[in-house]
Amino acid sequence: MDNTTISTRLTDQFGARIQRFDSHRGGDVVVYISASDLIDVATFLRDDDEMSFSFLENLCGVDYLGRTPRFEVVYHLLSMKNRVRVCLKVGLDAINPTVPSLTGMWQTANYQEREAYDMFGISFTDHPGLDRILMPEDWVGFPQRKDTPLGYEEVAFTFNQAQIDAHKPFAKE
Amino acid sequence: MTIIDHSLSVPSPRSITEPALAGKTETMVLNMGPHHPSTHGVLRLVVELDGETVVNVAPDMGYLHTGIEKSMESKTYQQALVMTDRTDYLAPLSNNLSYVLAVESLLQCEIPERAQTARVLLVELQRISSHLVWLGTHALDLAAMSVFLYGFREREQILDIFEMVSGARMMTSYFRVGGLAYDLPEGFFPAVKALTDVMPSRIDEYESLLTNNIIWKQRTMGIGAIDSAAALQYGMTGPGLRATGVAWDLRKAMPYSGYENYTFSIPTATNGDIYDRYLVRMAEMRESVKIVEQAYTRLKAMGPGPWQTSDRKIAPPPKIEITESMESLIHHFKLWTEGFKPPRGDAMVAIESPRGELATYIVSDGSPKPYRVHMRAPSFINLQALPHMAKGQLMADLVALIASLDPVLGEVDR
Numbered sequence: 001m002d003n004t005t006i007s008t009r010l011t012d013q014f015g016a017r018i019q020r021f022d023s024h025r026g027g028d029v030v031v032y033i034s035a036s037d038l039i040d041v042a043t044f045l046r047d048d049d050e051m052s053f054s055f056l057e058n059l060c061g062v063d064y065l066g067r068t069p070r071f072e073v074v075y076h077l078l079s080m081k082n083r084v085r086v087c088l089k090v091g092l093d094a095i096n097p098t099v100p101s102l103t104g105m106w107q108t109a110n111y112q113e114r115e116a117y118d119m120f121g122i123s124f125t126d127h128p129g130l131d132r133i134l135m136p137e138d139w140v141g142f143p144q145r146k147d148t149p150l151g152y153e154e155v156a157f158t159f160n161q162a163q164i165d166a167h168k169p170f171a172k173e
Numbered sequence: 174m175t176i177i178d179h180s181l182s183v184p185s186p187r188s189i190t191e192p193a194l195a196g197k198t199e200t201m202v203l204n205m206g207p208h209h210p211s212t213h214g215v216l217r218l219v220v221e222l223d224g225e226t227v228v229n230v231a232p233d234m235g236y237l238h239t240g241i242e243k244s245m246e247s248k249t250y251q252q253a254l255v256m257t258d259r260t261d262y263l264a265p266l267s268n269n270l271s272y273v274l275a276v277e278s279l280l281q282c283e284i285p286e287r288a289q290t291a292r293v294l295l296v297e298l299q300r301i302s303s304h305l306v307w308l309g310t311h312a313l314d315l316a317a318m319s320v321f322l323y324g325f326r327e328r329e330q331i332l333d334i335f336e337m338v339s340g341a342r343m344m345t346s347y348f349r350v351g352g353l354a355y356d357l358p359e360g361f362f363p364a365v366k367a368l369t370d371v372m373p374s375r376i377d378e379y380e381s382l383l384t385n386n387i388i389w390k391q392r393t394m395g396i397g398a399i400d401s402a403a404a405l406q407y408g409m410t411g412p413g414l415r416a417t418g419v420a421w422d423l424r425k426a427m428p429y430s431g432y433e434n435y436t437f438s439i440p441t442a443t444n445g446d447i448y449d450r451y452l453v454r455m456a457e458m459r460e461s462v463k464i465v466e467q468a469y470t471r472l473k474a475m476g477p478g479p480w481q482t483s484d485r486k487i488a489p490p491p492k493i494e495i496t497e498s499m500e501s502l503i504h505h506f507k508l509w510t511e512g513f514k515p516p517r518g519d520a521m522v523a524i525e526s527p528r529g530e531l532a533t534y535i536v537s538d539g540s541p542k543p544y545r546v547h548m549r550a551p552s553f554i555n556l557q558a559l560p561h562m563a564k565g566q567l568m569a570d571l572v573a574l575i576a577s578l579d580p581v582l583g584e585v586d587r
Binding site: 111 | 235
């Protein structure tokens with residue numbers, strides 16, 4: 001199955017719901033869809049016998065600060081049968097970016113969606129436990145957003161300095 | 174239509190701690206890690222126990238999070254390469270390869286045969302050395318002391334080869350965009366030959382210690398089994414998936430770096446338990462030795478030649494040219510002050526790392542720095558299957574289970 005078949009089948013099935021097609025530099029098909037169509041398109045790609053993109057390979061967020069839509073969630077689906085990969089991209093608004101969770105279709109989406117939430121603040125509706133995963137749970141902000149500075153912030157975890165000093169009288173400067 | 178089994182859902186630490194804090198006393202919640210010798214790094218597990226039986230377990234990670242993906246955005250493409258060594262620190266060359274192939278996909282650049290073959294050879298050595306650490310620590314976790322020492326003897330030999338080619342034992346950064354950092358040094362071929370000559374018999378030696386060892390079998394057989402459908406649901410790849418009977422290996426299925434030209438097989442097993450994962454990895458080492466031998470023969474037959482692309486916009490000119498040619502001097506200066514600028518667009522390349530499918534997704538905005546780099550870390554994804562495997566097992570088996578998944582926390586947390 002080649003890339004043209006993927007785009008033709010998707011156009012036949014979804015028509016105008018597919019916003020546009022593009023491709024990776026390596027040649028894989030990129031499909032732009034809206035958040036409301038994500039589940040339908042992913043279900044079709046997974047369950048169609050010819051397509052059988054049965055493996056959710058990768059899921060990540062990207063922040064295009066200054067563009068509309070600002071956020072993008074990138075999904076890579078893999079067809080082990082046809083040995084081909086397809087990329088779905090969902091654009092999301094800057095304010096309250098929300099996309100349906102794919103955990104109902106693939107359990108592997110769980111951690112990857114938590115990471116996208118942790119790093120970009122993208123919410124995934126119907127996710128069973130959308131907690132922070134890599135950053136501490138009381139962290140404020142979303143570190144991989146482009147408007148988060150890379151350095152020169154205040155050092156975190158200084159809130160309990162007095163308590164630490166009380167425990168270790170000689171640890172002070 | 175696939176039927177969704179909600180019992181497969183991956184628990185978050187909160188889903189276990191909150192009922193316990195609210196007064197649930199039928200089960201006990203035990204905190205394991207992050208500093209625990211058997212968690213292979215700083216992995217914390219929140220374990221819900223009924224006596225000695227694991228009712229539920231939730232991995233909690235992030236203790237080694239260093240923001241590698243974010244830091245890479247502020248470095249040029251060549252500088253960012255150095256960060257990739259630090260994700261999966263037991264297989265830095267595999268990380269190098271995944272990243273370098275993704276950038277080369279952005280640039281659409283071809284690399285010389287010699288570099289291609291040397292990459293395959295070194296990555297397979299890396300697979301052996303990574304599996305040796307897994308084997309040693311796995312056996313150590315189950316109280317088999319000597320395997321560790323034997324394994325590290327050969328690992329040392331492999332690390333010596335890495336030191337020879339790159340100057341570093343672990344943080345190699347030897348693969349560069351467009352080829353290699355330097356040519357293969359003198360003494361490389363004899364060192365590889367010495368290793369491939371002894372390696373098959375050394376693998377026999379490890380196997381003689383464990384494969385038919387009654388204690389080893391009792392601790393691993395039938396424990397932590399997972400079927401292929403569940404493994405695919407969790408996105409498991411690598412030896413863990415192959416132990417369930419799915420012969421999925423990117424080196425065969427979607428070849429890169431010329432893997433289609435090598436003869437090797439994909440070891441699989443059927444039960445998907447700890448013992449099968451052990452057998453698959455042991456067999457994989459033997460296959461890697463075969464690939465190394467083939468790559469070695471090819472490199473020998475090829476003779477000396479270019480080891481990086483001749484495109485001076487990507488790889489620097491040789492030093493000798495700089496003294497003679499103005500263009501070379503300019504290229505060198507531009508590469509070292511600004512870097513190269515891949516065209517706008519994105520690329521995704523996946524390779525088969527020792528732990529599974531390691532994919533790198535890079536977005537380029539046309540500047541000399543990557544706009545976004547994302548690594549699909551196999552350790553991170555595979556860890557999701559741990560709760561499913563651990564349910565109903567004994568606490569002591571949990572230790573064996575973690576080892577059999579072979580997570581590297583540097584890669585989990587990035």
